[in-house]
Amino acid sequence: MPFARRFLAPLLAAILAAPALAHAAESPRAANTWITEAQAMARSARVSNVAYTLDFALTGKPDFAGSSGIVFDLADTAAPVTIDLDKATITALTVNGKTATPDYNGFFLTIAPAQLRKGRNHIVVAYTRAHSTNGEGLHRMVDPVDGRVYTYSHFEPAAAHQMFALFDQPDLKATFAVTVTAPADWVVVSTKRESAVSAAADGMRRWTFPASKKLSPYNFSLHAGPYKVWEDNSGPYPMRLLARQSVAAQVAPADWFRYTKAGLNFFDQYFGVPYQWEKYDQLLVPDFLYGAMENAGAVTFAERGFLHKSAMTDSQREGLAETIMHEMAHQWFGDLVTMKWWNGLWLNESFASFMGTLATADATEFKHAWLSFYATAKQGAYATDQSVATHPIEVPVASTANAFDNIDSITYAKGASTLMQLRQLLGAEVFRKGVHNYLQRYAFQNARLDDFIGSLGRAAGRDLRPWTRDWLYQPGVNTISADYRCKDGAIASFTLRQSAPAAFPTLREQRVQVASFVREGAGLRLAASAPVTYRGAATAVPALVGSACPALVYPNYQDWGFAKVALDRQSFATAQALASEVADPLLRSMLWVSLWDGVRDGQLPLNEFIATAVARAPAETDPTLLASILGMLGRSRTYLDAMHADPAYVAARAGEIEDMAWRAMAASGNDANTQRRWFAFYVANASSKDGLGRLAGLLDGSVKVAGLEVGQDQRWSIIARLNRFDYPGSAALIASESVKDGSDAGQAAALAATVGRPDPAIKREWLAKVQDPATPLPFSKLRVAMGSLYPVEQAALNEASAGERLASLPALDKRAGPVFMRSYATLIPATCSPASVKRLDAAAASYTDLAAGTRRALLTQREEDQRCVTISGAMTAGAPQR
Numbered sequence: 117m118p119f120a121r122r123f124l125a126p127l128l129a130a131i132l133a134a135p136a137l138a139h140a141a142e143s144p145r146a147a148n149t150w151i152t153e154a155q156a157m158a159r160s161a162r163v164s165n166v167a168y169t170l171d172f173a174l175t176g177k178p179d180f181a182g183s184s185g186i187v188f189d190l191a192d193t194a195a196p197v198t199i200d201l202d203k204a205t206i207t208a209l210t211v212n213g214k215t216a217t218p219d220y221n222g223f224f225l226t227i228a229p230a231q232l233r234k235g236r237n238h239i240v241v242a243y244t245r246a247h248s249t250n251g252e253g254l255h256r257m258v259d260p261v262d263g264r265v266y267t268y269s270h271f272e273p274a275a276a277h278q279m280f281a282l283f284d285q286p287d288l289k290a291t292f293a294v295t296v297t298a299p300a301d302w303v304v305v306s307t308k309r310e311s312a313v314s315a316a317a318d319g320m321r322r323w324t325f326p327a328s329k330k331l332s333p334y335n336f337s338l339h340a341g342p343y344k345v346w347e348d349n350s351g352p353y354p355m356r357l358l359a360r361q362s363v364a365a366q367v368a369p370a371d372w373f374r375y376t377k378a379g380l381n382f383f384d385q386y387f388g389v390p391y392q393w394e395k396y397d398q399l400l401v402p403d404f405l406y407g408a409m410e411n412a413g414a415v416t417f418a419e420r421g422f423l424h425k426s427a428m429t430d431s432q433r434e435g436l437a438e439t440i441m442h443e444m445a446h447q448w449f450g451d452l453v454t455m456k457w458w459n460g461l462w463l464n465e466s467f468a469s470f471m472g473t474l475a476t477a478d479a480t481e482f483k484h485a486w487l488s489f490y491a492t493a494k495q496g497a498y499a500t501d502q503s504v505a506t507h508p509i510e511v512p513v514a515s516t517a518n519a520f521d522n523i524d525s526i527t528y529a530k531g532a533s534t535l536m537q538l539r540q541l542l543g544a545e546v547f548r549k550g551v552h553n554y555l556q557r558y559a560f561q562n563a564r565l566d567d568f569i570g571s572l573g574r575a576a577g578r579d580l581r582p583w584t585r586d587w588l589y590q591p592g593v594n595t596i597s598a599d600y601r602c603k604d605g606a607i608a609s610f611t612l613r614q615s616a617p618a619a620f621p622t623l624r625e626q627r628v629q630v631a632s633f634v635r636e637g638a639g640l641r642l643a644a645s646a647p648v649t650y651r652g653a654a655t656a657v658p659a660l661v662g663s664a665c666p667a668l669v670y671p672n673y674q675d676w677g678f679a680k681v682a683l684d685r686q687s688f689a690t691a692q693a694l695a696s697e698v699a700d701p702l703l704r705s706m707l708w709v710s711l712w713d714g715v716r717d718g719q720l721p722l723n724e725f726i727a728t729a730v731a732r733a734p735a736e737t738d739p740t741l742l743a744s745i746l747g748m749l750g751r752s753r754t755y756l757d758a759m760h761a762d763p764a765y766v767a768a769r770a771g772e773i774e775d776m777a778w779r780a781m782a783a784s785g786n787d788a789n790t791q792r793r794w795f796a797f798y799v800a801n802a803s804s805k806d807g808l809g810r811l812a813g814l815l816d817g818s819v820k821v822a823g824l825e826v827g828q829d830q831r832w833s834i835i836a837r838l839n840r841f842d843y844p845g846s847a848a849l850i851a852s853e854s855v856k857d858g859s860d861a862g863q864a865a866a867l868a869a870t871v872g873r874p875d876p877a878i879k880r881e882w883l884a885k886v887q888d889p890a891t892p893l894p895f896s897k898l899r900v901a902m903g904s905l906y907p908v909e910q911a912a913l914n915e916a917s918a919g920e921r922l923a924s925l926p927a928l929d930k931r932a933g934p935v936f937m938r939s940y941a942t943l944i945p946a947t948c949s950p951a952s953v954k955r956l957d958a959a960a961a962s963y964t965d966l967a968a969g970t971r972r973a974l975l976t977q978r979e980e981d982q983r984c985v986t987i988s989g990a991m992t993a994g995a996p997q998r
């Protein structure tokens with residue numbers, strides 16, 4: 117595949133671009149919002165040197181008017197040219213100075229050859245269009261608190277044509293000159309700062325933005341509304357932060373500017389190429405589909421992820437710092453140098469995830485950023501890579517409809533881990549030099565994977581093609597284990613073994629560090645360690661021979677490599693006994709992961725893991741690790757609720773978890789970060805009558821916990837939990853709290869609390885709304901509903917509509933787009949029984965033409981359902997089955 121693909125794509129593009137065949141390439145473009153790779157490549161083979169002059173008339177009303185001036189060079193006039201513009205009403209079209217009748221199907225315009233010229237062409241499209249409410253294009257939102265209207269753009273992967281007329285593909289970079297008419301109290305933000313703002317008719321103002329440097333369309337952006345603006349000019353480039361007026365009090369601009377400034381200094385130095393977009397704007401925006409987006413010089417962030425009504429905890433600030441760094445890394449790697457087509461999106465994301473973590477560790481107070489990466493993102497990658505959802509890091513992307521099919525923990529975190537490994541393998545400075553050369557060489561252009569790897573290879577003086585083939589074009593994770601023998605208290609032989617799953621037999625080259633530990637006092641002491649570069653199934657490690665016979669061997673010490681670690685029997689026993697006693701937080705984290713792997717693989721009974729975690733979590737002092745252990749315990753609780761065990765047994769285990777959490781929360785009053793962590797865990801796990809009663813008491817003030825502040829965010833989380841268990845009076849709490857907090861976030865919280873109630877009428881009502889193609893609800897609301905509709909313990913309600921949800925999957929998949937289906941995947945029924953697994957098997961067998969993303973979601977649900985059944989079976993001791 118890699119070879120065929122590398123040579124086929126340019127060849128195909130060349131063939132398709134040949135005059136005789138070009139028409140054949142463009143004419144079959146289906147009347148829909150997507151463009152295929154072949155069509156896009158055929159277009160960029162003929163079109164070049166693009167410049168846009170855009171004008172927008174924004175009033176705050178649901179519609180807007182626009183005009184797109186498009187100037188470009190055309191190689192030939194043998195075939196029509198298509199211009200993307202989604203669901204607009206075209207009011208005028210001129211092609212090369214002549215008025216033309218639009219040939220428009222609601223998705224793209226077709227400009228006939230007779231209207232075109234070889235060489236420079238100038239097309240102007242005037243149109244009106246509704247603002248989007250789906251989070252793409254030019255999204256519009258009315259603030260429920262004060263009625264103010266906010267707009268922002270979001271284009272990735274290919275939604276710029278939901279806002280203006282263009283060639284919507286990443287390899288047609290262009291300059292963007294913009295004018296905007298907007299209400300007088302609005303601020304307008306784009307890639308560059310405005311050069312003029314003048315008064316216009318009807319109390320409006322007219323904003324002028326000079327032509328930008330060359331950008332891929334999805335990196336251009338425009339945001340407009342009565343945003344509150346903070347400014348800071350203390351860094352190397354001017355910085356601004358924007359947010360809605362009604363949430364301004366929740367923003368901590370000092371934190372934002374501090375991390376931003378640190379990042380700009382770090383990246384300028386690391387890349388050795390100065391930041392190119394002159395100023396750095398960041399906006400908190402509502403209804404945002406993703407976490408954040410790296411628009412050049414005007415980055416958008418989801419309010420949902422980064423706005424908090426209470427002071428941020430350390431871990432929330434760490435998340436903010438890391439996201440700021442991730443998006444900033446994209447300003448070079450993604451915006452300055454851009455992938456040619458969407459198959460290269462993974463490298464953008466992997467690189468930004470890798471560099472974001474590096475910058476966070478290096479340039480902020482969060483020195484433990486790599487531990488956080490290991491405990492969260494990397495575990496997601498391991499899980500996905502061992503699942504039915506695995507895929508090579510680099511895969512073809514047939515059409516813009518598929519651009520996000522493979523955007524998951526493989527593309528973000530496994531990709532980032534392979535880059536981290538490559539840096540270990542080549543050396544940190546060689547790696548940096550290779551990145552610098554790549555950015556220098558391809559600035560303001562598009563590049564392919566081979567260009568990037570080639571640059572690293574040249575810096576290292578090494579052919580990286582075999583490495584690339586094994587790591588980037590083959591799926592699956594290798595398992596490594598230590599095979600050693602002791603004699604007279606010392607290691608007599610040591611072999612590092614590598615294995616692969618039967619389906620993906622590739623063995624890989626990797627540089628790791630093997631370490632052995634001996635018992636000392638209550639804990640463990642490092643006895644010996646050695647770096648090892650291994651390739652095949654068995655690699656001798658002579659450096660460890662002669663060192664003390666260990667209690668524990670860890671073959672990926674300090675986390676250089678991407679490999680599943682299988683502990684030997686002795687080491688696993690040590691991990692179980694001493695996981696909490698290890699001083700090094702990263703190693704401690706790795707041992708907890710080994711225990712959790714044991715549960716997921718059906719080797720360690722769930723009840724044993726729960727007992728270990730309940731006994732040790734309260735004493736965990738590292739905040740990242742505490743979060744990680746509580747995450748595992750939370751998933752344990754989900755398994756407990758899902759499996760069909762004796763309810764009295766489940767209630768007893770759940771009670772132990774609940775009591776532990778309450779005591780730990782009460783005991784951590786002198787540490788707000790830890791207490792907030794325990795509070796969140798307690799709310800997510802309280803289910804007994806007493807436990808829910810305590811929550812109700814915290815809400816009405818009759819119960820107090822020293823140090824704990826119950827703010828608006830915490831109040832909503834309590835109300836959702838009480839409603840989920842139909843606690844007496846809980847429905848009325850939603851109504852009364854909504855009166856106090858009518859904000860956008862308050863409305864979302866109220867909706868989540870409502871749909872989570874164990875009420876068949878609510879389930880029917882909201883399932884119908886979610887499945888209704890003509891629903892007037894914005895996607896942001898539907899997404900909230902989907903995420904909260906069937907809590908795990910509401911098994912009977914879940915089962916009641918399970919068959920119907922599964923049966924309607926193919927029709928819904930045909931009708932709804934990939935963004936919707938990604939959220940809908942949570943409604944694919946998996947209820948942890950052999951019958952449920954069988955039902956999913958039958959669906960997988962008969963629904964063979966689902967979109968790739970939906971099919972993968974179906975298979976993943978089936979696999980996780982089977983895992984739940986297996987874990988249930990492994991939990992024999994004292995767990996009678998219902």
Ligand SMILES: [Zn+2]
Binds near residue numbers: 410
């Ligand atoms: Zn990213």
